[in-house]
Amino acid sequence: MADVPRGHTARWATGSNARGEGGSMHAYRRAAAGAAALVAVAAALSVTAAPADAADPCYSEAQPTTGPPLDLPTGPGCDDTVPPETSIDSSPVVGGWLRATSVSITFSGRHPDADSDPISYECQFFNSVSTPTTWQSCTSPFSRDGLDENTATPYTFRVRAVDTPDNAHDLTTDAWYPASADAPDYDQRPAELSFTADATAPNTFGFLRTTYADDSGFDGPMLVANSAQVRLQSSQGTTYRCTLNRKDVACNDGLTTLRPLGAGWKRFEAAAVDPAGNVDPSPFVEEFFVPRNLALGNAPRASRGDWRRFRDPGAFGGDYLESARYGAMLSFPVRNVREIRLLAPAGPQLGRVEIRVGRGQWYRVNLSSSDPQKLKVYAVRGALSGLLAGTLQVRVASHGKPVRVDAISAR
Template sequence: MTTHRVRRSAGAAALALAASTLLTMGAAPAGATPGCTDESQPKDPILGLPTGDGCDDDTPPDTLLTASAPPNAAGLVATASQTFTFDSRVSDGDSGPFGFECKLTGGPQAHDWQACASPVTLTGLADASAGSYVFEVRAVDLEDRSRTPDNVLVPPTVTDTPDEDPTPASVAWGQDTRAPFVFVSRGAYDEDTPTQPVMTSATVPLRLNSSEPSSTFECTDNGTPTTCTGPKWELARPRPGRHVVTARAIDRAGNASAWSKPVEFFVPDNLTRSRGWRTVRGAGYFRGDALRTEKRGARLVLPRAKVGELRLIAPTGPGLGKVRVRVGRRDWHVVDLAGRRTALTQLTVIDRYSGMRSGRITIESLSSKPVVVDAVVARPNRFPPAD
């Protein structure tokens, strides 16, 4: 009997010790433990069974994402494929292992969160407006996700915070892979040389249009880039001579059209005053001025040129006199400026069918009657073909 009482007393003491241990463990605060990177529950070294709660790693990994074709300011890319590379970053020294989950919104390839590995390439995407596609990726702490720090047998409950990045990295974009078309036209018409009209205005009006709204334009003038805007553009104060203008359209995604067919025009040479002539000014003159003389035999001599067509730009009117013009030592051509009052009249001295000649261009007054000359068109007689 005595032995029996001793054993019962020993058993009661053991139960009391166990209860004391449970109460002590249960008194530990719930939640994350500073510096915790492993949510494993502590185990009995002999039996290998959980003996309490583990700590909660509440610092999930961050996600870094890079797109092979980042969308531009309009939210668009000009390619039908995208490659995404991504990585994880931790701030608490956690050694992982880490994995990733990806999600795609938009298009037939769309899917919810699923395991993925870097890089991810998407191909064959259809053109769509900005924001139509969204690729998201989040880093996951795989080891912590596979376990919970809470031991259901030991109170209190330890909350297991998410083990994936709560703010996934993402790229939203639209797609436009088709280049626009560009259309360039000029407003001026020249009956004699319609494919290379003579422009006497201070600016040359041109129209630029694209098959895609909101396109911008790039232009060249004689091969040199020049700033231009559509749909109406004016080339200000172009230099004398032949001009060849081309343009292309750039859509919102950055796709460029082919360069347009060349558009040509010709700008006259303004005349420089010499002895016997004086400068007169007025809004109706080419470049705002012209030369006037009442002296018989007063001459203007221009630099040597190859000439297949020669036009004299001058006003006409009652009481005006005559001038004569020649190239080099070829025949003189008389031009009568008397007649109905006009401004910026283009008087053909040598037409385009009279062959080429070269030399200095001389303009001479034939009487004491007043004459006014404004500008000269001297150019070869080869012009682009009509469309």
């Protein structure tokens, strides 16, 4: 080896060492980087591949084969554990009732996943206490006629969707690779509909409760209160649709009270509604007449201070008017009037009133009686009299005796 100056030898050796070790380090670093890259790629592949494999479902239970020409099985078929779902789309049943003796029900099924196998259906229809154990093939819509009405046990319709090819293949019977189990390929929660058939409308019965026996020639009786009570009954159910002069009013089974009632003719109708929703086509009808309650507002200006109002629960409308001034007047317009009746108290200390329509004759009514009554009906003009129209007037016709008047029936 050639002599080299001291000091330079150390530097040369050091430099030579640095070059040799530097090459090894670079190679090591390159290898480590490559390994890290491979690990990263493998990690990335494992992260993306795992969910795909885990989410890979079985849509068909057909056994895999080698294909033509031998077409031999190569392993067991997979088990499709997700059956189709079933829904009832439409039916005439409302609230558990069918207002007919025939029914038509539409239904459908769907796969909740990407399964594309064809779907068929199986149905049950019964009205027995126990559920049948067998199912029948069916198609939508399901129809049935001649149903019995109001059976003790409701009718029940059940339908389930079936994965047709998978249901036809039993994995446990495969000759080469039999499976230990095969999950059902039909909907385990069938769609269900229960109902009772009732196509017969109910009958409605009723009568007007009144304490006054009106024997006039009119079709509808006159009331002696501004309220009416009607008792209702039905051949089926306890629900009714009621109207008063064609406007809906509340009513109920048993006793219905209509209040307060304005003056004039009233027509009350009640139609029973059975639980199935059938409505009586020929409702109960009651017509009656409500007198006009006399009020201080009926006094013209000249007589406005001549009348006083007294409350009395036994009076028509709960009050009556009293005046002791001769000629004190009450008035209101009427038309097409034949019969006139005055509703007023009777007593030994009471005087007289006179009543007329327009410029017609005055009809005198004596309120004096040895038999006191809180409310008495006085016949003023008969039902067969001629028609009148104009202003009906009531005036005090006695001196020194008070008169009490309550209501007027002018019809």
